[in-house]
Amino acid sequence: MADVFVVGAGLIGLSTAYELAQRGVAVTVYDRDEPAQAASWAGAGMLAPFSEATPDRELLALSRASLERYPGFVDGLRERTGVDVRLRRDGTMHVALGEAQLAALAAVADTFRANGGDVALLERGEVLAREPFLAKDLAGALYVANEAQVDNRRLGRALLAACRGLGVRFERVDEIALESDARRVRGVRTPYGFAAAPVVVNAAGAWAGALDGVPESARIPVRPVAGEMLAIALPPAAMRSLVWLGHRYLVPRDDGRLLVGATVVERGFDVRVTAAGMHDLLDAALAVAPALASFAVVETWAGLRPASHDGRPYLGATPIEGYLVAAGHYRNGILLTPVTARAIAALIVDGAAPELAPFACARVGGRLVPAANHTS
Template sequence: MIIGAGVMGCACAHRLGEAGFAVTLLEKSLPGAESSAAAAGILGAQSEVSGPGPFFELCLASRQRFREYAQELTALTGVSIGYEDSGVVEVALDPAEGRLSVARAEWMQERGLRVELLDREEARRLEPALTDTMIGASYYPDDHQVDPVALAAALASAADKVGAKFRSAERVRELVFSGNRVTGVMTDGGLLNADRVVVAGGAWSAEIKGVPKLRATVKPMAGQIVQMESRPPLFRHVVYGYKGYVVPRPDGRVVMGSTLEDRGFDKAVTIAGLHRITGMGMEMVPGLQNARFTGAWSGLRPATADGLPLLGASSVEGLYFAAGHYRNGILLTPITALVIRDLLLDKLPEISITPFAP
């Protein structure tokens, strides 16, 4: 049984169903209705991560699987997840940002990863839409993007194809135990028995009654996104900055984000948020001032106190977590699903997950 049908719940359901498990997904709302559909979709293993270590390795392991994952999901479901080899250009707008970019490039190159430091002219040759006031840029040719709404749809369909059962509008209130073993869940509709339960409830994961004490608790961190259209597309690369990002889709849509707001489960789109995001986007890609505004939304990132996901078996027998992926849950979808599948098959996951133990 899986609690939550965002990208994490559906991806785990797909891999578990494929491995022969009978899976039921319990979703308080609709599959993919929360953080997963609100995301920008940057597969930013290098552009998003602040330093080397196990989390960085987890991100790289997941990014490495994405191209094949996209093909697999399309073959199974007919849904394209919008995987684009767009690369990410990280713009440095002032000398302090320039110094940070150089330091980041150094440790990544030591790790054997591709990153190119570009001066202003080189950066504008690569991406002519960038501002001519930047001092330079870093180019991450292996960070790419997907369309998160399409990914969430493909994963729900993939889970369905391998036999997972969906129960939407079914909120889990409480975990049910016998001694130190989970035996089911209590939902608004009543008791449901299960010998294994995976908590994939995003920002709500720690709200369920009976959840054991976690390594780090999960809380919502709101983020707003502004969407616009520029046709024909104005630029090709994901543009990342120290204050936000701008993601061009090949069909001319552009999403800009985001804010980081610690205000509980409030998903309001605010004037201050729109102002900050559009200002940041136009500073990096000035041509966007003529783009047509088509919408704005916000979502709740599942943030943990130490910034690491809660991934693996908990202190309670039969209870697993695939939660707390914060700003990188789209990127971390394929590896999370493989880890959960391997654990339920009593196999050692192919990457060390000790630092992420719930």
Template sequence: MTDVLVIGGGIIGLSTAIALSQKGANVTIVERDLCGHAATWAAAGMLAPEAERLSGDLLDFGIRSREMYPQWIANLMRLSGQDCGYWCCGMLAPVLEESDRQVISGHPKYISREESHQRLSGLGQSILGSLWLPEDGQVNNRKLTQALLTAARSLSIKILEGTTVYQIGRDRSRVTHLDTSAGKLQSDRYVLATGAWTRSLMPLPIKPIKGQMLSVFDADRKLQKVIYAPSCYIVPRQDGTIVIGATVEDNGFAQGNTAAGIAQLLNRAISIYPAIADMPIIETWWGFRPHAPNEIPLLGASDHENLVLATGHYRNGILFAPITAKLITDFIVDGISLAFFNDV
């Protein structure tokens, strides 16, 4: 028995488990693979509520979580003693079509073509203008994963990696146990943070959207800002790695990189930042984003009184992690109501 059993060891599950533990809960995480090695490991780590063009309550939610990041990262670094690659580098969101330029030219953060090239040298000639978003930034998602795992272990959170949950046992309005490859597991409360694999356990409207990605190496480290274009994003790390992504493929759990997918990303990235053409390729990979209707995550109460939902974060799991962890913890520990997304 444990106070809370978190199903899923990605960034949402790990973050929530840490927040719960720091509020005094005895927490166990159960993860089918290695913690943090699904969508979290495959991501680019952008903190980009404005560049993503989120709107309404979802934009407010993203900005609130972005504002939590400095303190959230400081807590993780204190617990883990590890760097998370958090970098408030700013973000340039180029406009490539004249029709789009006319639409956003009145935006308060719009800058002209000339200003865009002054702000970031080396841009391709196809850029007609851009949004300059100094508060958007990034975190190194793989470093963050390692810090989260170390932090969780420092808090004596029990982590069951390589443990498959076959089904969720229920009795009327309550979850009674989990049937797993490690036997029957029981808890007072359960958090469902299973991302793209949610439908294997609950009939919820979550589906996987595949994204292919690659990275190149910039020996000169000239690129110091994220470029978030309509056709791709280009994310420079402080060690010279540049992450390029990502395709958007609605074809289930089809694995692997394809020649067409990688060629598409490279062609788009080179047209936006031509210096990439001469950079060596380091790695290619793919992942599955958990898509929910209207891209709004499913958070809070479920049909079972002791099962809480924390899934469906789609492209923004890393951005939304701090606020999700806090609000799910407040809901479980203090009974503070979750109102999504009308009163967040």
């Protein structure tokens, strides 16, 4: 099969290249930065489709399918590369600091359960028996047993190693533009000249909507949404579960770091870490676990989530034959990595991926109409 170019070396781009290379496709990945940086590096690695409580049934179904694929996905990467991405299935604890919060959690328990969550309401003693590091006066918690996490930075390293082992080429370029005629893609142009390919996949994350050279009829309205996070050093195994308080969360890592996230700020491509953001996160963390006050903050960072116009990612074909998109995953990029990569690879190689229909670019204001077949 002829070459496929992937623009963007985040988890979505790397996993797509990995799936294609396993099918014998020659793949080149372009990015302006080192692979697996940006949102792929900045995320928390939560695999929590039920806790997100999305009312979007199609997105929930895609998220559940991706969660089911994760064990086999990471096992294959470990066998190929030796990198353990530390898939942990310790569940999610939504804690309540008072009776009103506990009542609100009880009211949503049925929704979580209907979405497929393995849900239980826990009293204070049950919560502390499982997570003794948490606040002693909390009211209780809603526990979702069938959610998980991965170390997204290790996942990026594993995908990069797997891609290189399969012969995927990587090009670091400061600028890149799509080249096409009125009907189909021709390739890409970089400062090093023109490179021809019959298929180009836009997996450029928060920058996907700004890819140069894309005809207006095929442009996707991705926008960046900033998120700030911090990490606190804890003794290993001090906490096991993902812990949520409202929209803030604590994610324990095997190396002893406790990730605390994340703010949601619409401010363009600004990735500053702000005093207000850190104050917000630390307030939530100390409310959940006051003992954290005596531990060191060891890292702060910010990343850009790629948001779409309606909360769904843009996946699949566009009116330009051979130009595909895999972007706009917003908060679910890490969760949706396996299912996105598998479906995009199937669309390219086999000519069909029915699961992508609800996420087609055609829904963007009725402006985009995807082509039927992008094989070559």
